[in-house]
Amino acid sequence: MSETANTIVGHAIRMIRQGGYNSFSFRKIAEEMGIKSASIHYHFPNKEALGVAVTERYDEEFFAGLGAAEDHEAPIAHYVESFEGALASQGAACMCGILAAEAGQLPETVREALGRFTERNLRWVEAALRREQPGWSEERVVDTASVIFSALEGAITFAAMARKPEHLAQVGGQLRRLVAG
Amino acid sequence: MSETANTIVGHAIRMIRQGGYNSFSFRKIAEEMGIKSASIHYHFPNKEALGVAVTERYDEEFFAGLGAAEDHEAPIAHYVESFEGALASQGAACMCGILAAEAGQLPETVREALGRFTERNLRWVEAALRREQPGWSEERVVDTASVIFSALEGAITFAAMARKPEHLAQVGGQLRRLVAG
DNA sequence: AAAAAACTACCTACTGATAGGTAATTTCAA
C-alpha cells in the first residue's frame, strides 16, 4: 500500500472513531490531505473498499500493539489496559465497536471484516484465560472470554459517550478481580 | 403527543435500530406514513428534537417493559431476558447502544438523553443486585452493575452485527452464574 | 516512453430545512 493510501486510511480511522461510518467522506479526507476527492478513488475504488481497508488496518494495529497472549504474565490485565489506552487516545471508543453498532447499514464486506476482528479478540482472550487459569474448564474459558470482550466493548462505548473514562476503569477493575478469583 | 407524532417516533426507532442515527430521515419516515417530509417539521421542529423524543420514548418503553427491580424474584435474570427479547425483535441491538456508538456526531441534547438512559440502567441493576445479594458491599454492587450493563450492551451489539444471537445468550448465561455465586 | 498519481469538471441522489399556503376544526368573545 502506497504512503498516500496509508494516510487516507489513517484519516478515515480517526473520523470513524469520532462519529461513525457516516462521519468520514472522500471529500473531508481529501480536504485534510490537501488533495481532491477524486484522487482518493484512484487508491480505493469506492467507499466500501476503503471501509474494508480501514477495518483490517485497525485489526492489525490493535493486535500488533497487544502482542501474543502467551508473552504476558498477566495477559488479561494487559488486554484491559489496551482498551484504556484506546479510550485515552482521542477520548474515543474502539473503532470496531462503533462500526459494529452500525452493522445494519454497512456493506457486507465491511461487516465480515468486523466479524473476523471479533473472533480474533475472543480467541486472544481465551488463550489469555487458559494461561492464567489452567484449572478452568474449556466451557468456562469460552464463556468468560465472551463476557470480558463484550464488557470492555460496551464499557468503552458508553464511557466515550458519557465522557466518563472512569466507567471503563471501573469495569476493567472488576474484570481483573473476576479472573483473579 | 399526537397520534401522528407517536407514529413518527415509532418509525424512527425502528430505522435507528436498523442502521443508526443517519438511517432515519424525514423523507423516509414521511414516505412510509404517506405524508410529506415537511409535515414532520410541524410535529418536530428539527432532527435534533425528534432524536431526543426518540431516545426518551425508548427509555420509557424499556423500563415500562422491565418493571421495578424490587418486583422480581430474580431481577438479574429478568434483566438479561429483556436484552434477549430486544435482540429477538427485529434481530437488532439496543437502540441506545447504537446511538452511544455514534455519540461523536449526535446533538448534545440527544447525548444527554442517552446519558440519562445509561444512569437509569445502572441504578436498576444496582437495585437488583442489592435484592439478590444482600451481603455484598456497596462497592461490589456498583462495580458489578457496571460490568453487567456493559457486557449486555456489548454483547447485544456484537450479536446483532455477527448475526449470532447465541453470543448474547452465552454472555447472559455467564452473567447469571456470576451473580448466583 | 510508460506507468503512476494526481487533476478538472461534472453527475445523480439525498439531506435537513424553510417559505408560503390551505382546508378543517376548535376556541372564545359579543
Next chain:
DNA sequence: TTGAAATTACCTATCAGTAGGTAGTTTTTT
C-alpha cells in the same frame, strides 16, 4: 348563538449543502 380568531395538520415548491461516483486530462515519477 353566531361570527371572528386562532389552531391543527397537512400541502407544494424550493433551497443550499453534502454524499459517492465517473470520464477524461494533465502532471509527475521512474
